[in-house]
Each structure stands twice: as structure tokens, then as C-alpha cells.
Amino acid sequence: MAFDWEDPRPIPKMEVDHQKCTVPLTCKKCLELCPQAVFALNTIKYVKYVENDINEPGAYKVTPRHRDKCTGCMECVKACPNDAITVQFEEGVAK
Amino acid sequence: MCQYCMTHGYGKTWYKNAMNYARQMYKLKKGKSSKDLGRDPEGAAALIIAEAVEARGLKPEEFPRLRHMANKVAQEMVVGQVVTLEDAMTMVELASPIALMGCICRKITRGRLEDNEDSYTCMGLGIGMFKWDRWPERYKGGVHFVTVEEAKQWLTKWHKKGMVASLMTHGTPYIGGLCMCDYPDCLAIRYRLDYGINQLIKGEFVAIVDYDKCTGCGTCVERCQFGAIKFEVTIEKTNIDQFRCFGCGVCQTTCPADAITMVDRKTLPGLKEVW
Numbered sequence: 001m002a003f004d005w006e007d008p009r010p011i012p013k014m015e016v017d018h019q020k021c022t023v024p025l026t027c028k029k030c031l032e033l034c035p036q037a038v039f040a041l042n043t044i045k046y047v048k049y050v051e052n053d054i055n056e057p058g059a060y061k062v063t064p065r066h067r068d069k070c071t072g073c074m075e076c077v078k079a080c081p082n083d084a085i086t087v088q089f090e091e092g093v094a095k
Numbered sequence: 096m097c098q099y100c101m102t103h104g105y106g107k108t109w110y111k112n113a114m115n116y117a118r119q120m121y122k123l124k125k126g127k128s129s130k131d132l133g134r135d136p137e138g139a140a141a142l143i144i145a146e147a148v149e150a151r152g153l154k155p156e157e158f159p160r161l162r163h164m165a166n167k168v169a170q171e172m173v174v175g176q177v178v179t180l181e182d183a184m185t186m187v188e189l190a191s192p193i194a195l196m197g198c199i200c201r202k203i204t205r206g207r208l209e210d211n212e213d214s215y216t217c218m219g220l221g222i223g224m225f226k227w228d229r230w231p232e233r234y235k236g237g238v239h240f241v242t243v244e245e246a247k248q249w250l251t252k253w254h255k256k257g258m259v260a261s262l263m264t265h266g267t268p269y270i271g272g273l274c275m276c277d278y279p280d281c282l283a284i285r286y287r288l289d290y291g292i293n294q295l296i297k298g299e300f301v302a303i304v305d306y307d308k309c310t311g312c313g314t315c316v317e318r319c320q321f322g323a324i325k326f327e328v329t330i331e332k333t334n335i336d337q338f339r340c341f342g343c344g345v346c347q348t349t350c351p352a353d354a355i356t357m358v359d360r361k362t363l364p365g366l367k368e369v370w
Contacts, residue, residue: 011152011155014152024206025206025208028205028206031204031205031206032205032206036279037204037205037279037280037285039204040145040203040204041202041203041204041206042203054208063149064152065145065148065149065152066148066151066152066285066289067149067152067153068151068152068155069289
């Protein structure tokens, strides 16, 4: 299981629509459910180095940081209450 | 011998050198932060590492270069090392004050907010903790100070549940944290295993199975966070790949037959340079 960065796995195009997903830390369904832990939570809004209220829209953003680990199980797409996540492999396996 | 024991431990285990917990080291950090890292060097280091990881999926051709950079920054600013439970106990005796806090990795990967004493899985060591206590709104909800005895109980509690103890530096060699980690929640373990970024180096020990004592019950197999333990079906015994073993000792604690021993990495010629 040596680490191999030339591993030619197909890497999906993953997008999280931040217009639709506004309060990820309150919902956090995709974060908790992904078997490969693909998603990462980024803190966007700091006021004087202080993190904001977790319910404020736009203060946090979920990004598919480890998207190369995605298997395409589509659990996150099914679970997202706002339909904000799209996963697309090259073969055209769209949402 | 690991590079940190050479440079910061006078040839002995570096995290047992009390100097690396000293207040002066915490101050030194500011001078070390070079112009490009700005006023929050650890935060900047984390961003550089995250950028490299994201590049693995977004622009793979850039990844080798970014990974090299991330490796360098990680070693300088936020390196971790796996420690056994006994060594972790020694560490809490050396450092003061000791405080429990919520894990930052688990907030990032799983959105888990640890905000009470039972759920805290991270431990901060040293003088910086006063700052976290003073401005809780700035430092992720503040901290909970504990005595050495309470800290040992806390370490034992999470160790029994199967978490790996690993130290964290905040500007190497200042040791400022002791985390309880598992895969894939812990970013350091994840980056090391999945992306080859050496933010976490292996511990001073490796686990060895005594085949005469091993009953093949398989209790240890499920506890390994590094995928080093396999159940060897034909001989009905546990097999530990010592090249994958990080030396956390989680398997040793759970073995009912007492068949696993932790051996000093330096005594094995093939492993003494594998970190």
C-alpha cells in the first residue's frame, strides 16, 4: 500500500454549490456520511480572528478536498437536503 | 535515530527533553515565522498542506511540487509523532499547564463540535493554553484545565477506545499538543497514509507478535488505525507489518494473551531509519 501519486484513478468533477449550501456546520450531513471522508469544512468568515456564529449563512464552506478518494457512491448527492452537491465522472455518470 | 532526537534531543528521545516544552520555545516561534508565513504560521502551514492535498484531485500535474513544499512546511511548523501511552504519560508530567480542548481536525473532516469535557479529544500543552483560556471566543470555545492525574485518566480513556496518541509541534521543536487520533478523522494520519505528506512521523517503537502466545482471536486487527495488522488465515495468527506499524501500542493494550510487545525501533537494523 505504498503511496503512489501517479495512480491513474479517474477523478470526478465535484462541485458544492455555495449558493444552495449556506449553513454546512449546522447540517453537516455530507461530512458525517461520506465513507471516504471526502469533504472538508473551511472557515470563511473571521471577524478580528474570531470565528462567527455557526448558523450564519456563508460563514463556513464545504469543499470536496479529498475528491481523488471519491468512489462515486453518490450517498452525499442523495443526502443533501438542498441538492447542492454534484459528482460527475468522465464516463458521464452524472447526478 | 529520528532527526528530531538528533537535533532537539541530544541523541535521546526528543519529546522527553523538557526544553522542548519550555516557555522560551513558544516565544521563539514568532521570530521563526518567515515573511511569507505571516502572523499565524501554523494556520498558514495548514493552508499550504491543504492546497497540496486538493491539487491531487484538481491538478495532478502540480501535485509533486506542492507536496514537496507541504512536506517542508509541515516538518518546520506542525509536525506530529506517534507516541505510546507510557510516553504520553511522561509528556504530561513534563508539560504544564495541561488543558483539554476540542479537536480541530474532526471539525474540519466530520463537522464534529466538541464542546464539553467528555467529548474533548485533543490536549494542549504549555504556556499557550493561558491564551486559549483568556479568549475563548477566539480560540474555538476555550479549554478545560486538568491536573496531571486527570490528564492520565483522559489518555487512558481514549487509548482504551482505540485512539492513537500523537504529539504535535507548533513551530518545531516546541511541543504544544497531544492529540488522540484515528483514521480518517485525523488529518495528519490521513495526509501521511493517503497523500505521502510526512506531517506525522512514526513512533519510537514497533509492535512485534509472539507467535507462541498469539491465540488468533483477532481482537487487535480491528484496532489498528494504520492498516498494519492482518489476520493470517493459514496459521490462524495475527501478522503485523512492521514497515506499516507506527508504534502507537493500541494493539498491545487490547491483546488478551499479552502476545504483542513494543520494541524500540532503533534496535532493529532494517527499521531504524524508517520514520
